[in-house]
Amino acid sequence: MRASRRALSYALALDIDGVFLKGSNVLPGAREALDALEKKRWPYVFVTNGGGVTELQKARSLTELLGVNVEESQVLMSHTPYRDQVETYRDKRVLILGSKRSHEISKHYGFTHTVVPRQLLAENPTAFHQINVESSSPGDAERRKVQAAFILGDPYEWGLDIQILTDVML
Secondary structure, X not given: OOOOOOOOOOOEEEEOEOOOEEOOXXXXXXXXXXXXXXXXXXXXXXXXXXXXXXXXXXXXXXXHHXXXXXXXXXXXXXXXXXXXXXXXXXXXXXXXXXXXXXXXXXXXXXXXXXXXXXXXXXXXXXXXXXXXXXXXXXXXXXXXOOOEEEEOOOOOOHXXXXXXXXXXXX
């Protein structure tokens, strides 16, 4: 919701995919619908179960495609709620699953000690074929302990990601 708008007791949450866009194509009537909302000064946000980009990147893309100024604060991605977890897990080791850009997004949010499944596999090359992941020493195990896992989008390598996530949860 834009800061310049007056406080209202309502706002609209607008799904992006299949409602305003199909891929990168604007659907018929989308721009007209947004023009009507803008004229009435109704507050709205865009929501999507998609990920892979930051809210700012998505806002810029929507601005260009839809022809209205979309602010970062008006975009809620599937991974946006993870921002609330940064204070708890900022300096703890967390597993990030998703597209290749998910790791970059987690750093953008403020997570500082992140790992991706390929990194955990490199630490223990047999992890992809064994359920029980052991490390070389007890001290090493504590240092390598993953405190949380966040899925920021569709995993890049489903098999590996599911196995590593299962190992972490066990």
